[in-house]
Amino acid sequence: MTTTAVASPRFAFHNGEFVRADTVGLPVSTQALHYGTGVFEGIRAYAREGTAGLAVFRLREHLERLERSAGALRIRLPLTVDDMSDVVLDLLRRNGGDGDTYIRPLAYKLALEPGTPFGVRLSGVSAQFTLTTVRMGSYVRSEGLACKVSTFRRVPSVSIPSTAKITGTYANNALAVEEAYADGCDDALMLGLDGNLTEASTSNVFVVGRDGRIATPPVTADILPGITRATVIELLAREFGLPVAERPVGRAELDDAQEVFTTGTGVEVSAVTSIDHRPVSTGRAGDLTRRLRDVYTEVVRGRRPAYATWLTPVPPR
Ligand SMILES: Cc1ncc(COP(=O)(O)O)c(C=O)c1O
Missing domain, CATH: 3.20.10.10 (D-amino Acid Aminotransferase, subunit A, domain 2)
Structure with missing residues (x-):
């Protein structure tokens, strides 16, 4: 598979606010980094003909799956599906451009809550939500x-x-x-x-x-x-x-x-x-x-x- 050149958009949505994407960082103690306890989605926004701009393909279905995935790991998402949908559209608008874009919501276990003992677990661990986008066209060779x-x-x-x-x-x-x-x-x-x-x-x-x-x-x-x-x-x-x-x-x-x-x-x-x-x-x-x-x-x-x-x-x- 060949990947097309990827441009880095300016903004991300992290911990409840829009921030510059290059400022997002996570503590090395982030639980999901240690134990793989995160859930994510991959969503595409496509450029439509002429000046019609971008449209996200099956956004709701992806966000509903994210919500179900989060449930499996006892991650309480900070936003409803409707709110996440608004945030996705807002982030795409802020990042501008009308090229095909890949959208990556990620919800993950962050830190042990006070009183939670050290170790692998799901309960008693806080969660965080980060949304990033990246410019991305088709990357699979059409010949197969x-x-x-x-x-x-x-x-x-x-x-x-x-x-x-x-x-x-x-x-x-x-x-x-x-x-x-x-x-x-x-x-x-x-x-x-x-x-x-x-x-x-x-x-x-x-x-x-x-x-x-x-x-x-x-x-x-x-x-x-x-x-x-x-x-x-x-x-x-x-x-x-x-x-x-x-x-x-x-x-x-x-x-x-x-x-x-x-x-x-x-x-x-x-x-x-x-x-x-x-x-x-x-x-x-x-x-x-x-x-x-x-x-x-x-x-x-x-x-x-x-x-x-x-x-x-x-x-x-
Ligand atoms: C393991 C796996 N199976 C299947 C799919 C296809 O899922 P979707 O069509 O929802 O992108 C994906 C991509 O998300 C995947 O990672």
Whole structure:
């Protein structure tokens, strides 16, 4: 994967106020730094055609997931979903510019409250909320991704709930992706403890079989239920008349697939063109993947009025 140049916006929202981004710092005693007890989101704001400005894609769904993730770690968010939404729009406005932007809300365990004994825990620990943005365009090569099936199994939900986007879990993803890089690949596909497919390092996975049927691992398969995954399931039904089976996907199905693609806020809709150095079908992005990617791009850029409710415009300054 190649990342486009990243510009640093001026402002962040930290501990209840807008501050200059380069002044935000955290004490080395920050609990989440030690124990991975933070939750986060990745959200994109897209430039719409002409002078229409930025609009955030599925903002509410992301903030609601943040709230649920926070609940899993007993983090009480200082803001409601509505208030966070206002803060996101305000920060985008303050940072200005009309280029595609990535939004990163982060809520994390900060410090032991008076009387709380030292140690790993969730109760008796204060929490803090920080919101940053960064300019970021599409970063996945449209010709597709080379993936490696990781030797690291996806952390199961019986260990850490996969439906929550918890910072500590991502050590697992980082190990998997680094192993993939070392093998000359772009991303890792992770199996669960049962040997079935779960997801990629930062995205969900769809498999199109030789019979044209589409499948993706169910929410019970230790995946993060992606907002892009839900979006794509809806687009495949409404725009292509194609149902998606949410069912266990075996490792062998990857070898026999006609198309494989990943979905996520960061990767958007990306073709997987090889797995463990074996081409997926022809080794080129499949027809359905390319058409779906085009529809997705039109939707997120506000060119499909039928999906306008998924976009929250950033009000002008
Ligand atoms: C592990 C993992 N799975 C799936 C996804 C895709 O989720 P979404 O489509 O909500 O971005 C992400 C990205 O957030 C992720 O980190």
